[in-house]
Amino acid sequence: MPVNVKPHDDGQAALADQIVLAMTDLVGAMGRMNDLVAQRVGVGPTDLLCLHTLNREGPSTAGALSVRLGRTTGAITQMIDRLQKAGFVRRRPHPEDRRSVLVEAVPDALGKVAALYTGLDARARELMGEFSAEQLAAVHAFLVASHQNAVKESDLLAE
Numbered sequence: 001m002p003v004n005v006k007p008h009d010d011g012q013a014a015l016a017d018q019i020v021l022a023m024t025d026l027v028g029a030m031g032r033m034n035d036l037v038a039q040r041v042g043v044g045p046t047d048l049l050c051l052h053t054l055n056r057e058g059p060s061t062a063g064a065l066s067v068r069l070g071r072t073t074g075a076i077t078q079m080i081d082r083l084q085k086a087g088f089v090r091r092r093p094h095p096e097d098r099r100s101v102l103v104e105a106v107p108d109a110l111g112k113v114a115a116l117y118t119g120l121d122a123r124a125r126e127l128m129g130e131f132s133a134e135q136l137a138a139v140h141a142f143l144v145a146s147h148q149n150a151v152k153e154s155d156l157l158a159e
Helices: 010-041 045-057 062-071 075-085 107-115 117-127 132-159
Strands: 087-095 099-103
Touching: 010 045, 010 107, 045 062, 045 075, 045 087, 045 099, 045 107, 062 075, 062 099, 075 087, 099 107
Parallel strands: none
Antiparallel strands: 087 099
16 A cells, blocks of 8 residues: 655655655666667667567557557557568467457567566566565555556656
């Protein structure tokens, strides 16, 4: 359960400020890392985000990717064409809608991308080993809620 930061609690408000700054730093560092990974595998940053999305959520239509990534359907179609030509994705008929196709990531290509995150993953898991199960549960809840807040704010900005 999130803690409400009360204006009269200077210690808690100061810690909240530090957390927001740390989140900003983390987003910047992850953005830089993702840019470097994208360069290493020869795709653009949005292309890499598409691969992450397909990896997490499974096969998707171009329309769903358009909504998820906040890009026009034309831009998504061009991106899918690039990724397919580079061997990262393939198209297949949608099993429930003959008028539609699904885009799916090629597992071997995803493995090449995932390999570039193994160091970060190992260090993150080592760091998590220093926290109790209760602390990890709180961190997880905070990250999930922060993600939901970011999605909501993105949706508001997109209007």
